[in-house]
Amino acid sequence: MSRVSESDPGAHHHHEHDADAAALASLGYQSEFRRDMSLWANFALGFTYLSPVVGIYTLFAVALVTGGPPMIWWLVIVGVGQLLVALVFGEVVSQFPVAGGVYPWARRLWGRKWAWMTGWVYLVALLTTIAGVVYGSGPYLAQLLGFTAGTRSTVICALILLAIALAINLMGTRWLAMAAIIGFSAELLGALAVGTWLLLTERYQNLSVLFDTEGVVDSSGSYLGAFMAAALIGIYQYYGFEACGDVAEEVPDPTRQIPKAMRMTIYVGGAAAIFVCLSLLLAVQDYAAVIDGTDADPVTTILHNAFGETGTKVVLVVVMISFLSCALSLMAAASRLMYAYARDDMILGSRLFRHFLPHRHVPPYAMLVGALVPAVIVLGSVFSTKALTSIISFATLGIYLGFHMVTFAALRARLKGWVPGGPFSLGRWGMLVNVAALAYGVLAMVNMAWPRTPDVPWYDNWLVALSAAVGVGVGAVYMVLARPYEHSEAISGDAIHGPLGGPTESAGAGHER
Template sequence: MSIESREASKSSPDEDAAHLASLGYKYETQFKREMTFWGNVSLGFTYLSPVVGIYSLFAIALGTAGPPMFWSLVIVGVGQLLVAMIFGEIVSNYPVAGGVYPWSRRLWGRKWGWMNGWVYLAALLTTIASVAYGAGPYLASFLGLESTVDATILAALAIIAIATCLNLLGTGVLNKVAMIGLIAELGGAVVVGLWLIIGHRQHDLSVLFNTFGAGEGSDYFVAFAAAGLIGIFQYYGFEACGDVAEEVPNPGRTIPKAMRMTIYIGGAAAMFVCLSLILAVPDFGAVISGADADPLGGVLLAAFGPVGYRVVLGVVLISFVSCVLSLQAAASRLTYSMARDGILPASGLLSRFSERRHVPPYALLVAGIFPALVVIGSKISEDALVAIISFAAMGMYMGFQMVILAALRARLKGWKPAGKFQLGGWGIPVNVLALFWGILGMLNMVWPRTPEAGWFANYIVLISSLVVLAVGGLYLAIRKPHLLGDAPAADAIKTQNFANKS
């Protein structure tokens, strides 16, 4: 399989600008290609954020399926790597800011591109709110405060404000802060993991194959699938590497490699952190029965003491801030990309650029204000917050699979990727497997698991997803935003067919 193009030369700024112009966009003086390869990896890594993912869902996953829940990280990692391989081919062809929106627009058409952009933007904005809100209890513990609803809201708003200010300073600052976040998070994960394994390990690796009674009374596969949501929540973020394609030198070669590296490093860090925590939990039975509702906090406090525990919390908070920072960067570039094509309300405002900072400030403000409003809304109705953020992970997978389906359709109609990263003859098999994997992941997210909780609680992810699709579809039918602007669309197949005829 030819994964990389054999072309060895690196592109120059003029070549990058020429490629962008050939895709219908003028580079001019807007984005600056200041993001290095490792900065691009850091952006994807901090968005994926193994610490945020594991620390947020560890207790739930362990209590649901016991220690074998660890293997879901391996399974989901392989599935998402298939998706990243397809994304790598696409971004190599279309290294345009905004990621999934321009990709699906070029591969399928205007309507598909608009709906994909709408779904993915809604998912990004709600994910920012959910990550910031999830940081509240950790900030309260760090400051020694009681974790109340008000404290959580204030903490979330502070994190959103900090991330927004940093993003407004430009790509260079984003590159540096993302790398600091990667170093802090990866370093913290390694130090915490080693400390737990060397000095506070309670079990050997055999526990990874022992359920300790989890899932009793039902098929264990059902419990394992439910716990597998920790992996599903964990492995997205690599696509953010492509959202900033106009800010990376030689994007056709750099970004596909950065996407894969994000999964390799992020997945390894997540599995290492999860493994070290599992082996340090003293009583799995207490966690599974619900007697120990916070095994993570208990393990860390016992291992590091009050002072060390606060240091660990500091690293965790850095992870949350850098995660929100990366999510905002992705959301703002998507907003800008759609506004640049003239298909969003207030496109003229949202497509404006700061000539000094080389970022779209109003698009960034959307990525700060909307999540902040969602967080504030939790004061009025926590149920509303749950309904909104329950769409976050599902929306990500929907956005991914709309691209994967568009790519498969285009391949079957004759499209052959011609970028610097190619899968060659493996393209269609990998594309089919990536689509199959994504559908399985979405089914797992919408599957009802708690019949005693009522129909709404069981189908909240499905309901929120249908609402987002219905609102987007209604707006599409009434306002017809896809007809606005003259950006290229559905040209992947046309270009390929023209080349074949020539």
């Protein structure tokens, strides 16, 4: 057999795909996706979803006003915390390489009800995140197109980006993979080029500013409170690695490749984000002007000073490629989650959402929802003066909640005897890493939801926590009344009971607690 593989690479790939299909069948599924996504494309998908340029350019001004230059340390702190989460996810996806990410992982680790809520929370957060990304792109696209800055132009540009992302996603996995690699290449090279140029020609500060807290305090006069509030730039930055697992049925040898792609996303994306943020921080001429609001858009100011009108346009093209790639990856993740839900009959309209385009091998109606719901959220931002921060705060808390419903389920499964059975395993370090990942996630969520504006009405002060409670509450009410988790006999709760955590029984076999 090895001789055939060496002489005929096509036969090798065919054999590999057959093995992947057999492994998926042992988990209870037959895929309609094509395995057209290489390791590098899978990594690029996670990278463009994490998107250093999108994360930093969107929240640089907000974080600098809130916490001053030391806000950059959140990119290090959160990077370490999210690496722990990525390691736990790597163990889970290595054993259960099923499309949809957190929903099927939660289903196998715990059961149908927990999986349904995990999927619901994560889906709502993903759709909101798409809205946040395209809304954040609005001002940059408006500059590029020569529109007058304002809410209307931001909304129009956000809707344009959504339409383009939907069109590319509908073309299939191969186009998504190609767009991810192009987006990754443009973003990484652009970030390195812009950052290096700023460090060489526009450096007005020295590294001591990274420890400078002057003029930045919270409402109680404490810098610690201000620094904690600035955590959003790191927390918003470091998710996207899970998208590598959302497309598990489109990657050859997913049990080995996806955990590797997840870790690469954290390493490369984190390093790029820190470099971009550092180059911008050292290029700010007057921190006081940014913090007091005189310079409300420091990124644009820096780019104009460094590159002039024409050069800024070129940089903005790279920035827009980054935003588009990020929106593409998010929409792909949301559509795969919705498809996984629908394949198990866990969502209203399942027949539509699991429908595939015959030649493109993608679920079109799930993708359409991935564009329409964010469009409605973007249009609703017209009525909010602080739309971007509100959208991102809610989306980020929801993403983290979905993540840590999985890390909690994994910890519960370990305590009940689960031994990860995939090729990627943390071995005796698994329990410690799992506990640390969950502890990090809980602390991050508390920090995100913590009320910090006592001078505003209580409901505004608790906006992030209230919006999350409403999202979870609506899902819980629907789950209790409609019992969608009863619509499917797909396998669930089998991680603990199978040999080495392997699948053995169906959802009806009494594993649900």
